[in-house]
Amino acid sequence: MKSVKPKKFLGQHFLKDLKVAQDIADTIDTCPGLPVLEVGPGMGVLTQFLLRKERPLKVVEVDYESVAYLRENFPQLEDNIIEDDFLKMHLERLFDGKPFVLTGNYPYNISSQIFFKMLEYKDLIPCCTGMIQKEVAERMAAAPGSKTYGILSVLIQAWYRVEYLFTVHEHVFNPPPKVKSAVIRMTRNETQSLGCNEKLFRQIVKTTFNQRRKTLRNSIKPILGKDCPLVQDSLFDKRPEQLSVQQFIDLTNQVEEVLKTQEEPTNPTIY
Structure with a gap:
């Protein structure tokens, strides 16, 4: 079967460097023994190395041409090629509800959505590896105070330790993306x-970072209201990128207490 033509609307950039594919496959070794789900296998350049790990492996691919290619060239996968949209899948049905490793050369146009879905299933996914845009990888791994620290940083780091492993250049893809990538x-x-x-x-987290140039005193008004006395706290002089995950947790507890008092009905006057 001839090669699959990359489809721009699916965000496909097929990896063609076997050394990079091997290095990506090796990232799952820190979670030994667990089954693996690969997202967006394309023509299987990463899949071939994951198969050598001798673990249960399933691959999910939305592109019908890629699915046909995989069925012809990877008969050992048999019924483990899933033709579906990963974002719509019920992941608890995979591997009999057991934990698994998530990996892949992720479609760049939905990489953030993939990780938000990972967070929904964090108790089933103890390890997630793979390749994404360098810019997104930097945001995910960023520390407080960094210009790249944002929504993804906080929401993911609340539950996961994030490692930026290595950078991948454009020329190892077909077609070459306009940005560098990272694993x-x-x-x-x-x-x-x-x-x-x-x-x-x-x-x-989302409300404050959506107005990240403003101090918390201003960016949190849609939640607390502009007259809330809580905003006199010095914490609200900071911008969201200055807060650690724990400070966002502490802030959430403070805000919830205020919201509870705002919801409490006043005692009616008895005549």
């Missing part, structure tokens, strides 16, 4: 609960 590894940390309202935590 990352995320490993679940020891956190089982953030100790705060997690839905409010996500709302605060």
